[in-house]
C-alpha cells in the first residue's frame with residue numbers, strides 16, 4: 001500500500017500521518033461493474049433537457065450558494081419545505097460535512113459495518129472516534145438491540161439503507177428506536193433508496209424524529225455520478241448547520257442546472273430503475289443455482305443495484321474477470337468481515353449476461 005512521503009508525514013496534521021494516498025485500483029475495462037453506477041444510457045429526453053440547460057447557463061457568475069431552485073424542486077418532490085433540504089457536491093461532501101459539523105475530538109460516530117468505508121475515513125479526518133456494531137458474519141443483518149444500546153452513548157450515528165455492500169434495508173422501527181436512543185444526530189444514508197421496495201425509506205419518520213437526517217444522491221439511480229450532486233433532508237435547524245459550515249460555492253452552476261433538469265424529468269428514470277431491479281432479481285436467481293452453490297458461491301439478497309457474493313478464491317476470480325474478460329467488479333476480500341467477497345454492480349442485460357457467463361467458467365474452475 002502507498003503511503004505519504006516521510007517529509008509529508010512530518011508536515012501534515014499528526015492525526016493524518018498514517019493516511020494513504022487514494023488508490024481507486026481502477027483499470028479501464030470493457031464492462032465496469034465496480035462502482036454501483038447506473039450503467040444504462042441516460043433517457044434521451046432527459047439528456048436533451050440537460051444539454052439545453054447547460055448550453056445557456058452563465059459561466060461568469062458565481063453559483064447560487066444554496067442551490068435554491070434545485071432545493072425547491074427536491075422539496076416539492078419529497079413533500080417538505082426548502083428549509084428541510086441542503087444540496088452538496090455529491091453525497092460524499094455531505095457525509096464529510098456531517099462529520100465536520102457534528103463530530104470531532106471527544107465525540108463518537110456509531111456505524112454498523114461492513115458498510116460504506118467513507119464513514120470511517122471521514123471520521124478519522126476530523127478525529128471522531130468510531131463505535132462499531134458489527135453485522136452478523138453470516139446473514140450480514142444488524143444486531144438491533146446492540147445498535148440501540150450503542151446509540152445511547154454516541155453523538156452521531158450513520159446507518160445505510162439499503163446497505164452498501166450487503167444490500168439489506170433497515171426496518172423503520174429500528175431507525176425510530178435508534179433516533180430515540182441517540183442524544184445527537186442520526187443519518188440514514190439512502191444512496192440506493194430508489195432501488196428498494198416502495199415503503200423502505202425512513203423518510204416518513206422525519207416528521208417525528210427531529211434528529212433524523214436522510215442522505216440522497218443523484219449518482220446511483222439517476223445515473224449522474226459524474227455531475228456530483230447529493231442532498232440531505234432534515235429539520236430546518238440541522239439544515240442551517242449544514243448551510244453554515246459548507247464551502248459556499250461547492251455546488252457549481254453546471255451541476256445545479258444539470259441536476260435541476262434531471263430532477264424535473266425524474267419520472268423518465270422510473271423504467272430504468274425497474275429494469276435494474278428486475279435484472280438484480282435475475283442475477284440473484286442465476287447465482288443461487290445449484291451449480292454455483294456446489295462450487296461454494298453464496299449470494300445475499302439485495303435491495304440495491306448490486307449483489308454481494310462470497311466464493312472461494314474471490315480475489316483470483318476478480319483478477320481473471322478483469323484480465324481475461326475485461327469485466328471489472330469490486331473486491332472486498334481484504335475488508336474486515338468480508339473475506340472472499342466481491343460486489344457486483346447490476347448492469348444492463350448484456351453486461352449481466354457477460355458477467356454470468358464469465359463467472360460460470362471462473363467460479364467452477366477455481367472451486
Ligand SMILES: *Cc1c(COP(=O)(O)O)cnc(C)c1O
Pocket residue numbers: 036089090091092093116160164189191216217218219220225228229230
Ligand atoms: C455512492 C454512495 C454515496 C454517495 O455517492 P456520491 O457519488 O458522493 O453522491 C453515499 N453513500 C453510499 C453508501 C454510497 O454507496
